[in-house]
Amino acid sequence: MDRIIQHWKNNEDLQDLTHATAHLIHGSSEGRFKITYAPKYLTKEEVESVHYQYLDYNKALQLYPIDKLKNGFNRLENGEEIYFISTPSAGLWTTQEKLNH
Incomplete structure (x- = not known):
């Protein structure tokens, strides 16, 4: 997040697109x-x-x-554990909440 904010401060094109910068932070x-x-x-x-x-x-x-797949953690047949989000635009908030607690 700090790196993205620094890029925002130093680049006028990002300053014109503050909402895009916020999406970069949320998607990091x-x-x-x-x-x-x-x-x-x-x-x-x-x-x-x-x-x-x-x-x-x-x-x-x-x-x-x-x-x-169900929303949330899933274990695949090969043993890999993934976190599935069926609606990424809405699900990202839920994911970050669960991972931070």
């Missing part, structure tokens, strides 16, 4: 966990350029069967 793991995006219409380079992990969309659907 601050190094506590990794965030992987599997977008259908963005490239790997675009996703990784903003320091998120990339996963191919079709591969993600195979690995993470969204029709079988």
Whole structure:
């Protein structure tokens, strides 16, 4: 968060988009966990350029069967534990609340 605020202070283009800066803060793991995006219409380079992990969309659907996941923590057949958010725009607040307590 401190790094994003510093960028905001030093870049006029971010100051014109304060709401975008707030979204960057809310979407940051601050190094506590990794965030992987599997977008259908963005490239790997675009996703990784903003320091998120990339996963191919079709591969993600195979690995993470969204029709079988529940909101919250899930343990997959391979043993991986994930936190699933079906509605990221609303679910992010819930996730941060649970992880901070």
